[in-house]
Amino acid sequence: MIRKLFVIGVLSVAFSGCFPLNSPFETREDLEPNPLIGTWEVDSKNPLAVYFPCKEITFEKSISFCGSGGPAEKNTYEVRSGSVVVHGIYAGREYTAVYNVINRNTISLNFSGRGELQFNRIK
Numbered sequence: 001m002i003r004k005l006f007v008i009g010v011l012s013v014a015f016s017g018c019f020p021l022n023s024p025f026e027t028r029e030d031l032e033p034n035p036l037i038g039t040w041e042v043d044s045k046n047p048l049a050v051y052f053p054c055k056e057i058t059f060e061k062s063i064s065f066c067g068s069g070g071p072a073e074k075n076t077y078e079v080r081s082g083s084v085v086v087h088g089i090y091a092g093r094e095y096t097a098v099y100n101v102i103n104r105n106t107i108s109l110n111f112s113g114r115g116e117l118q119f120n121r122i123k
Helices: 002-016 047-051
Strands: 038-042 056-059 073-080 083-090 093-103 106-110 116-121
Touching: 047 116, 093 116
Parallel strands: none
Antiparallel strands: 038 056, 038 116, 073 083, 083 093, 093 106, 106 116
């Protein structure tokens, strides 16, 4: 009996080193998934939709696709409570956009005090 407990104790200590709780390879992205990743459709009923360069926007890990100006590259995402800040380069210019996360299927983008443009998840 004591031998079995000893073997179980040794194995549990040995395997705990293989699967550490606080791995040095964890990133903030691993801990807080980016809710923007996917494809979104602009709410075309909103009058602000005319200011947005596309009808759909797709976010991936480091790039997003929207409009005819080419893809937005070198995207970085800061996941905050209730919003995601996107930094990137679009058509050769740096930009920052703050998307408010309403729920899993709806996000919005504030247009400099003019109001918010809503997006609905397609995929």
